[in-house]
Amino acid sequence: MTMDVNYPPETPEEAAATGTLAARIALKQRAGGVVVPVMTALLAFLIGGFVVLATGHNPLLAYRDIFNGAGLNWVFHPTTNVANTAAYNLSQTLLQTTTLILCGLAVAFAFRCGMFNIGGQGQYFIGLYVANWLGYDFAGMNPVPHILLAVGAATLAGALWAGIAGFLKATVGAHEVISTIMLNWIAIWIGEWLFGDGGPLQNAANKTVPISNDVASSAQLPVFWGQKELQGLHVGFFVALAALVVFWVILSRTTLGYEVRAVGFNPDAAAYGGINVKKNLFRAMAISGAFAGLAGALDMLGYLYHFGQSDIPVSSVGFLGIAVALLGRNTAVGTGLGALLFGALLFGTTHGLSSNVIQPELAGNLTYIIQGLIVLFVGADVLILYVWNTRRRLRPRARARAKEAAA
Amino acid sequence: MAEEIVLEMRSVRKEFPGVLANDDVDLDVRRGEVHALLGENGAGKSTLMNILYGLYHPDAGEILVHGKPVAFASARDAIQAGIGMVHQHFMLIPVMTVAENIVLGMEPVRDGVLLDERAAEARVRELSGRFGLVVDPASLVSAITVGQEQRVEILKALFRGADVLILDEPTAVLTPQEAHELFDIIRSLKADGKSIIFISHKLNEVLEIADRITVLRRGKKIETVPREGATEASLARAMVGREVLLRVEKTPAQPGDVLLAVEDLHVHDDRGIEKVRGVSFQVRAGEIVGIAGVDGNGQTELVDAITGLRKPTSGRIEVAGREVHQATARRMLDAGVGHIPEDRQRRGLVLEFTIAEDIALHDYAKAPNARWGWLFPTRLVGRAARLIREFDVRGGGPLTRAGGLSGGNQQKVVVAREISRDPRVLVAAQPTRGLDVGAIEYLHRRIVAERDEGRAVLLVSLELDEILSLSDRILVIYEGEIAGEHAGAASEEEIGLEMLGGKERSAA
Numbered sequence: 037m038t039m040d041v042n043y044p045p046e047t048p049e050e051a052a053a054t055g056t057l058a059a060r061i062a063l064k065q066r067a068g069g070v071v072v073p074v075m076t077a078l079l080a081f082l083i084g085g086f087v088v089l090a091t092g093h094n095p096l097l098a099y100r101d102i103f104n105g106a107g108l109n110w111v112f113h114p115t116t117n118v119a120n121t122a123a124y125n126l127s128q129t130l131l132q133t134t135t136l137i138l139c140g141l142a143v144a145f146a147f148r149c150g151m152f153n154i155g156g157q158g159q160y161f162i163g164l165y166v167a168n169w170l171g172y173d174f175a176g177m178n179p180v181p182h183i184l185l186a187v188g189a190a191t192l193a194g195a196l197w198a199g200i201a202g203f204l205k206a207t208v209g210a211h212e213v214i215s216t217i218m219l220n221w222i223a224i225w226i227g228e229w230l231f232g233d234g235g236p237l238q239n240a241a242n243k244t245v246p247i248s249n250d251v252a253s254s255a256q257l258p259v260f261w262g263q264k265e266l267q268g269l270h271v272g273f274f275v276a277l278a279a280l281v282v283f284w285v286i287l288s289r290t291t292l293g294y295e296v297r298a299v300g301f302n303p304d305a306a307a308y309g310g311i312n313v314k315k316n317l318f319r320a321m322a323i324s325g326a327f328a329g330l331a332g333a334l335d336m337l338g339y340l341y342h343f344g345q346s347d348i349p350v351s352s353v354g355f356l357g358i359a360v361a362l363l364g365r366n367t368a369v370g371t372g373l374g375a376l377l378f379g380a381l382l383f384g385t386t387h388g389l390s391s392n393v394i395q396p397e398l399a400g401n402l403t404y405i406i407q408g409l410i411v412l413f414v415g416a417d418v419l420i421l422y423v424w425n426t427r428r429r430l431r432p433r434a435r436a437r438a439k440e441a442a443a
Numbered sequence: 444m445a446e447e448i449v450l451e452m453r454s455v456r457k458e459f460p461g462v463l464a465n466d467d468v469d470l471d472v473r474r475g476e477v478h479a480l481l482g483e484n485g486a487g488k489s490t491l492m493n494i495l496y497g498l499y500h501p502d503a504g505e506i507l508v509h510g511k512p513v514a515f516a517s518a519r520d521a522i523q524a525g526i527g528m529v530h531q532h533f534m535l536i537p538v539m540t541v542a543e544n545i546v547l548g549m550e551p552v553r554d555g556v557l558l559d560e561r562a563a564e565a566r567v568r569e570l571s572g573r574f575g576l577v578v579d580p581a582s583l584v585s586a587i588t589v590g591q592e593q594r595v596e597i598l599k600a601l602f603r604g605a606d607v608l609i610l611d612e613p614t615a616v617l618t619p620q621e622a623h624e625l626f627d628i629i630r631s632l633k634a635d636g637k638s639i640i641f642i643s644h645k646l647n648e649v650l651e652i653a654d655r656i657t658v659l660r661r662g663k664k665i666e667t668v669p670r671e672g673a674t675e676a677s678l679a680r681a682m683v684g685r686e687v688l689l690r691v692e693k694t695p696a697q698p699g700d701v702l703l704a705v706e707d708l709h710v711h712d713d714r715g716i717e718k719v720r721g722v723s724f725q726v727r728a729g730e731i732v733g734i735a736g737v738d739g740n741g742q743t744e745l746v747d748a749i750t751g752l753r754k755p756t757s758g759r760i761e762v763a764g765r766e767v768h769q770a771t772a773r774r775m776l777d778a779g780v781g782h783i784p785e786d787r788q789r790r791g792l793v794l795e796f797t798i799a800e801d802i803a804l805h806d807y808a809k810a811p812n813a814r815w816g817w818l819f820p821t822r823l824v825g826r827a828a829r830l831i832r833e834f835d836v837r838g839g840g841p842l843t844r845a846g847g848l849s850g851g852n853q854q855k856v857v858v859a860r861e862i863s864r865d866p867r868v869l870v871a872a873q874p875t876r877g878l879d880v881g882a883i884e885y886l887h888r889r890i891v892a893e894r895d896e897g898r899a900v901l902l903v904s905l906e907l908d909e910i911l912s913l914s915d916r917i918l919v920i921y922e923g924e925i926a927g928e929h930a931g932a933a934s935e936e937e938i939g940l941e942m943l944g945g946k947e948r949s950a951a
Contacts, residue, residue: 291808291816294800301795307752308782308790309804310773 073363073370077377080409087405091395098394102402106384118262125383127261127269131339132353133379134269135160137276138331139357140375141283142198142324144366146212148287149320150300151205155198155216157354158223159325162197163190163332164343165230167255168248169237171337175252182254187333194329195322197223202321206314212321220354227348239342247344257338272334277372279327284368286323296320328354356382359407362414381406447474448510449638450495450526450607455504457490464490465501466662472607472638477629479641479653483682483879484850487662488642492609495640496528497521527600528609531616533592537585542567544584545599570601574631590621597628601637608632609640614648615877618737619907620943626652644682644879646675647908658682683881693891696915699728701764702899703749703780703868708758710744717756718744720923726868726899731890733914734903737942741923742903743785746872749901750782751775763867776805781866783857785873785903787850791857794846798836799827801845802860826863834859835885851882858886862893869893872903887913907935907942 085095103109107125118124139156146153170186177185201219204210230237230248237248262268287293298306299316307313331353336343356378363377364370381403394402450472457465465487472478482488493499495506497515505512508524515521518528535544542564543550551566553559567580576594584592593613600608610629614622629639629652643649649656656673658665658681665681679687703726710719718741726732736742747753749760751770760767762778775782784790792801803812803823811822827841836855838848845856854874861869871890875883890913894900904910910917919927919941927941 288820289818291813291818294803294807294818298793298796298804302789302793304790305793305804307772308750308784309793309807310771310776312771312773 073365073374076410076413077363079413080406083409084402084406088394088398088402091398093394098402101394102381102384104384105387106380108380108384116261118266118268124262124266128267129376129379129383130261130269130273131267131379132382133375134273134276134338135331135335135353136356136360136375136378136382137372138279138327138334139353140360140364140371141279141357141368142194142328142331142354143357143361144364144371145283145287145296145327146198146320146324147361147366148300149296149316150303151202151212151317151321151324153198153201153216153321153324154213154358155201155219155325155354156328156357157352158216158220159194159197159328160332160335160354161220161223161227161348161351163194163329164336164340165227165237165332166190166193166329167333167336168251168343171251171255171341172237172249175254177252177254179254182252183257183337186251186255186337187330190333190336191326191330194332195326198325198328199318199322202318205321206317224348227343228345231343231345231348245344246346248342251337251341255337256341257334267339270334270338272338275330275334276375279330280368280372283327283371292319328357331357356407359410359414363410378403378407446476448472449474449508451507451510452491452495453505453507455491455494455501455506457487457494457499457501463662465494468504468659468662468664470657470664470667472640473655474606474638475633475636476654477633477639477641477652479643479649479656480659481643481646481649481656481678481682482659483644483881484877485661485879486659486682488659489611490662491659492528492611492640492642495521496526496609522603522605525604525606526609527597527603527605527607529593529596529600529611529613531611531613533589533596535584535592535595538583540581540583541578541587541591541595541598542580544595545580545602547599549603566602567598570598574601574635575628588621589616590618590624593617593621593625594628605637607638607640609642611642612644613641614643614645618905619939620737622648646678646880649678650675660684679880682879687880687884691887691891691912693913694895696730696894698730698915699897701725702728702762703901704759704761705749706759706761708745708748708760709756710741710748710753710758711756712744718923719748719755721758722920722923722925724918724925724928726901728867728897728899729894730915731894731900731902731913733910733917734901734920735907735910735917735938735942736905736920738905740920740942742872742905742920744923745920746782746785746870746901746903749775749870750780750784776864779867781861781864781869781898783854783861783869783871783874785876787853787857792845792853794844796845797827797842798831798839798845798848798856799823799841801856802827802830802863804860805864830859830863851878851885854878854882854886858889862889866898868899868901870901870903873905874902875904875906875909907938911935911938 081099085099088095088098104122105125106129107122107127108129110122110126113122115123118127139160142156142159143153167186167190170189174182174185197219198216201212201215204215205212229235232238232246233244239245239247239249256264257270257272259268259270287297295306295311295316298309298311299313303313360374360378361371364372364374385399385403448471452468452470455465455468468487468491470491480488480491490499494501497518497520506515507513513524515524542560545567546563551559551562553562564580570576571578576598578587578591578594578598584595593616597608613625617625632639641649641653650670650673653670655667655669656678657667658678660682706723708719708722709717712718722745724732734742734745744753748755751772751774760770762775762780765778767774767778788794793804799820800823803826806812807818812819824841831841834855836848836852836859838852845853848856874890875886878886890900890902902910902913917929917938918925919938921942921944926944927938929938
C-alpha cells in the first residue's frame with residue numbers, strides 16, 4: 037500500500053492509523069487545539085441558557101448568579117476573610133475542585149494509555165471506605181502518621197480496585213469500560229453493606245442509623261482557609277494541585293510515561309519497541325485508580341468525616357471526572373481548568389440562586405445538564421472538527437464558483 | 444487516421460495552502476488507449492485525478508470531454524460524463540453481494556420497489572463475461588479476495604457507463620499473479636474501446652501496459668511520451684529530475700560468521716493456523732539473504748518470530764551463536780536484532796510521537812536516554828538531531844511529529860533508529876513498500892552498505908526485483924516451507940515457479 041501525499045490531509049492526524057476508541061478520541065481532540073474545548077464549553081452553556089430561558093427566566097442573570105454563587109467574583113475583591121461571602125463561596129468551589137481534579141486525572145491517565153476508565157466513581161468509593169475505616173479505627177495515633185496511613189492505604193486500595201479492570205484487560209482482554217462499570221456497582225453494594233445495619237463500618241454508637249463512624253480528629257486534614265466546622269478548605273487542595281504536576285511529570289519525564297503514551301497511541305508499535313503492553317495496561321489502570329482513591333481519601337479526611345448509605349447514590353464526582361478529563365483533553369492543565377469549571381458549577385448552582393433567576397428545581401440540575409452537554413459535545417468534537425474543516429475546504433471552492441459566475 | 448481524443452485537461456492548476464499540487468498540467472487521453480500517469484509520491488497525480496473525477500475543483504484550467512468543456516461539481520457529474528474511478532482503497536459494502544454492490548444506486552427494480560436480484564446478477568454476469576472480469580455476482584463481498592474486490596470496483600464503474608476508467612495505483616494491493624490478470628483485463632477493456640488512465644510509480648508496470656506515459660514531477664507535467672523508446676532509466680530521470688541508479692551496485696559478498704541461525708521453526712498465526720512449517724536457514728555476517736514469496740506464505744510470521752513479536756510453537760533461533768530462549772521483542776533487540784517492519788505506520792512508528800521519541804522507541808529506558816526511570820527529553824532530541832542529519836531525513840526536526848513526514852522520510856526515521864543501534868542482524872521486511880524511486884534507491888544503497896559493515900541482513904520482500912537485485916542468496920518460501928535456495932544468479936522464471944509451488948506440483 038502506498039502513502040500518497042498529493043493533497044494535504046484535512047487534519048494533521050487524518051493519515052494517522054487509528055487504534056482504540058479512546059486513542060481515536062484523544063487523537064481527534066489534540067487536532068483541535070484549545071479552540072474546540074472552549075467552543076464545547078461555550079456551546080454547552082449556550083444550550084443550558086436556552087433551557088433556563090424555556091423556564092421563563094433570564095439565562096444571563098442565572099449565569100451571573102452562578103458565577104457569584106461559586107465565589108468567582110472574589111477575584112474582584114480578594115480577601116482571605118471567609119466572613120466575606122465571595123471568599124467563603126470560593127473556598128467551597130475549590131473544595132469541589134480538589135475532588136474533581138483527582139477524579140479527572142483518574143480518567144485522563146487511563147485515557148493516555150488508550151483506555152476509558154469509567155470506574156472513577158467506584159475507585160473513589162473504595163478510597164472513601166478505606167479512609168473512613170483507618171481514620172476511625174486508629175484513633176489516637178499521632179496525626180501525621182495517621183493521615184499518611186489512611187491516605188496511603190486508601191490510594192493503594194483505589195489502585196488495586198482499578199487494577200482489577202487492568203488485570204482483566206491484560207490477561208483475558210475484558211473490555212475496561214464493561215469491567216469498570218461492573219466494579220462501580222460492586223463498590224456501591226460494598227458501601228451499602230459496610231454502612232448498613234450491623235455493617236462493619238456502621239456507627240458504633242447508634243446501631244439503627246445506616247451511617248459510618250466519624251473519622252477521628254487525629255486523621256482529619258488541617259483546614260487552611262475557613263473553619264473546620266463550616267467545611268473549610270483543607271490541605272488536600274494542595275495535594276490535588278501537586279497531583280496535576282505529578283501527572284505531567286510521569287507522562288512527559290519518565291520512562292513509565294513514555295511507555296504509557298506509546299501503548300496509548302499505538303500498542304503494536306509499542307510491542308515492536310520492546311514495551312510490555314499488558315504490563316502497561318495494568319499499571320496505567322492502577323495509577324488511574326490511585327488518583328480516584330486519593331480523591332476519596334481527601335474527601336473523607338478533609339471535610340466529610342463520615343458517610344452513609346443514603347450518600348452513596350447521590351455521589352457522582354467520579355462520573356463528573358469523565359467530563360473534566362474530556363474537556364481538559366487529558367492534559368494536566370486542561371484537567372485543572374476543567375475541574376475548576378465544574379467545581380464552580382457544582383457549588384454555584386446549589387445555593388444562593390434566587391427563584392427569580394432560575395427555577396429552584398432546575399438549579400442543581402443545571403450542572404448535570406451542562407455536564408451532559410459537554411460529554412455529548414466532546415463526543416461531537418469530531419463533528420465540530422469536521423464542520424470546521426469542511427468550512428475551510430469549501431471556502432476556496434465557493435470562491436472559485438463565484439469567480440466562474442462573475443466570468 | 445487521427446486518433447480520437449476522448450478527454451482533455453488543459454492548463455489545470457490546483458493550489459492547497461502552502462502546496463502547489465498541480466501547476467499548468469495538460470493531459471489528453473485517446474480512445475482505446477492506456478495512458479499512464481507516472482510520478483513520485485506527492486507529484487500531484489492523485490490531485491489531478493480527483494479534479495478529473497469531480498472531487499476537487501481546479502483553481503484554473505479546463506476539462507473537455509469529447510471536445511466539449513465540462514465543469515464537474517461532484518463525482519456524480521463526472522460519472523455522467525462517462526468517467527469512472529477505482530480508488531486505491533475500495534469502497535464496497537462487505538455484507539452485500541457482488542451484484543448488489545455493483546448496481547447500488549441504480550438498481551433494477553421489480554414490482555415498483557423490490558430489487559430485482561436476478562436481473563442484477565444477469566447484467567453483472569454479462570458485463571463480467573465481456574471483459575473477462577471473473578467474479579461470482581452472488582457471493583458476498585466479505586468473502587472475496589482483494590483482487591476480486593478490485594474487479595468489482597471496475598465493474599461498478601463500467602456498469603455506470605464509464606468510457607474512461609481511472610485506476611489509482613491498482614497493483615499496490617495485488618499479488619504478482621493478480622496483477623497479471625489485471626493487465627489482461629485492462630487489455631480487453633482497451634480492445635473494447637475504453638480508455639484507461641493508469642496511475643503508478645512503478646516503472647516496469649508502466650512500460651508493460653501503457654501506450655503513452657505522462658510524467659508529473661512536483662505538480663508540473665514533465666513530458667508525455669509513447670511507450671516505444673521509453674526506458675526505465677529515462678522515465679526515472681523524468682520522475683526524479685536526476686539520474687537514478689536503478690541497478691544496485693554492489694561487490695560480491697564476503698560472508699563471515701553465522702549471525703542468525705533458524706532451525707526447524709514452526710509458527711502459528713493469530714487464528715492458530717500453522718504458517719511457518721519447519722523452516723531452517725542461516726544468515727552470515729556480510730551477506731544479504733533474500734526471502735522471496737507470494738504474500739501470505741508465512742513471511743510475516745517468520746519475521747515476527749525472529750524479532751520476538753510472535754512465539755514460535757517449536758524450533759530454535761540463534762543470534763550470534765547464542766540461542767535466544769523465550770524470545771520477546773525486548774530479548775531479541777538486546778541480542779542484537781534490528782528490524783525494519785513491513786508496516787512502518789502500524790508498527791514501525793508511533794505516528795503521534797515526535798521524531799525524537801520515535802527514534803528512542805527501543806532505547807528510551809537505557810542510558811543516556813534515561814536513568815532510574817527518569818527520562819531526559821533533551822538527550823532524545825540531541826540524538827535525533829544527529830541522526831536526522833546523518834540519515835538525511837527531510838520535512839522536519841526532532842520535535843516534528845513522525846506522522847507529518849512523507850512515507851520515505853518516515854522510513855528513513857525507522858532505518859536511522861534500527862541502524863544506529865548497531866545491530867548484528869538486520870531484518871528488513873518490505874523495506875521499500877510504498878516508497879518512490881528516490882527513496883528506494885537510498886534504501887537499497889543503505890542496505891548494501893550495512894551488509895558491507897558486516898551485518899547479517901535478512902531481506903523479506905514481495906517485490907521479486909528487489910530480492911533479485913539485492914540478495915547474495917535467495918530462499919523461496921511457499922506455504923511456510925523453504926521451496927528453493929539459490930546462490931548467485933538465479934533466473935526469475937525459476938524462482939517465480941517455486942513461489943507458486945511449482946516444484947512441489949511437478950514432483951507430485
